[in-house]
Amino acid sequence: MKHLVVLCIFTFFAKDAQTLLLSQTDWKNLRNSGALDLNVLRCFLRDKNFCPSPHIDHRLYAPNGPRRGITLNVKNPMSLYKGGFSKHRETVFIIHGFNGTAIDIHLQFLRDAYLSRDFNVITVDWRPLTRYPCYLHSLINTRLTAQCTAQIYAFLTHYGAVRERITCVGHSLGAHICGMISNHLTRKQYRIIGLDPARPLIERKKSNTFRLSLDDASVIQVIHTNAGFLGQEDNTGHLNYCVNGGRIQPFCKGNPIRRSRCSHFLSICYLATATFKHKKFMGVPCPNGCLNLSGPKRLPVSGKTNPFEFASLLREYHMGNDAPDDARGCICIDVPYAKHCPFTDA
Known part of the structure; x- marks a missing residue:
């Protein structure tokens, strides 16, 4: 009977998330990442x-605001103003992914990077809606998170924030939440x-309504660090970076x-590093998308590559808000370090 209940619950949520057709690789990745909702008592669904x-906590940080930030209240x-918001600054929303929080060390590093650039920073903490191991519930709860964050977005624009000076940065499931905000x-x-x-259970969706897609914003940039595994393989941005392959x-x-x-979490660190220092990275066009690079290689160079042709393609690229708004395509870039942003299993 216990197995029947779990099966029924899983089937209901799988259908809602359009996930009934999964490959063996998908199942393996889900099982190993703890994404299956087998312990349903820990899971939380907002229907x-x-x-x-x-x-959901939307917390404002500003260069001249309280160090701990202040929770925004649309009412x-x-x-x-208590949080130090200024309509004359650029504003960034930062949204964490599955089983994350807004105070994870990687997200704090990114938050501080934007504060160093004199941004209003709004962190979106939806941790009660995305607990481990409840990945299927988390997928459904992205809808509420996007809706409530859109309310905060409208709140800011009503009080003077300018659309062209607002960026939504999302990691993992947070990236899809960024896209879904535009639905509201x-x-x-x-x-x-x-x-x-x-990637898990996302790439097979036929509809773009509940995922990041090209029609969600005028300028979409995607930074790939674990494409084909925990991260999406498709180039869903106008500008796509394949970092170190x-x-x-x-x-x-x-x-x-x-x-x-x-690898999945380092995407946060790379953007933070680029934002802190206005840093440029060496890269070459990758028209065929991200690549498997072996050993220490960080750019697609082989023994058959003409060194003169490769050198002619090599150039410096900005990443993040410093990249030109009209930049397009897929770029393989070399990031030779991951300082100040260590990965832990905690």
Whole structure:
């Protein structure tokens, strides 16, 4: 009877998430990543989408605001000004992924990078809706998170924030939430940066309604670090970066699952590093998408590559908000380090 109940629950949510047709590789990745909702008592589903939600915290940080930030309240405009918000600054939303929090060390590093650039920073913490191992529930809860974050977005624009100066940065499932925010706006967002957008159960969706897609913003940038594993393989941005090949990062050690998780999280660190220092990275066009690179190689160079032709293609590229808005295509870039942003299993 216990197995029957679990099967029924899983079938219901799988159907809702359009996940009935899975390959053996998909099942293996889900099982190893802890994404199957086998312990249903820990899982939390919001089937009624009311905003604001007590399960989602939108916290404002500003260069001149409280160090711990302040929770925004759409019913109290003073929360904006108590938090140090200025309509004259650029604004960034930062949204974590599955089983994450807004205070994870990687997200704090990214938050501080944007604060160093004089941005208003709004972190979106939806941790009660995305607990481990409840991946299927988390997929459904992305809808409420997107809806409530769109409410905050509208709140900001009502009080003077300019669309062209707002960026949504999302990691993993957070990248898809960024895309879904535009479903609730009268005018789609201007800029989205997707950090290794989540792959499990997403790539098989036929509809773009509940995933990051090209029509969600005027400018979409995607940074791939674990493409084809925990991160999506498709180039879903106008500008796509394959960092160090885009699949497995050379700085990640251990078993294959740990290396994938480490690679997946490093997308946050790479953007933070680029944002802190206005840094440029060496790269070449990768028209065929991300590549498997062996050993210490970080760019697609082989013994058959003409060194003069390769040198003619090599150039420096900005990543993140410093990249030109009209940049297009897929670029393989070389990031030779992952300092100040260590990956842990915690």
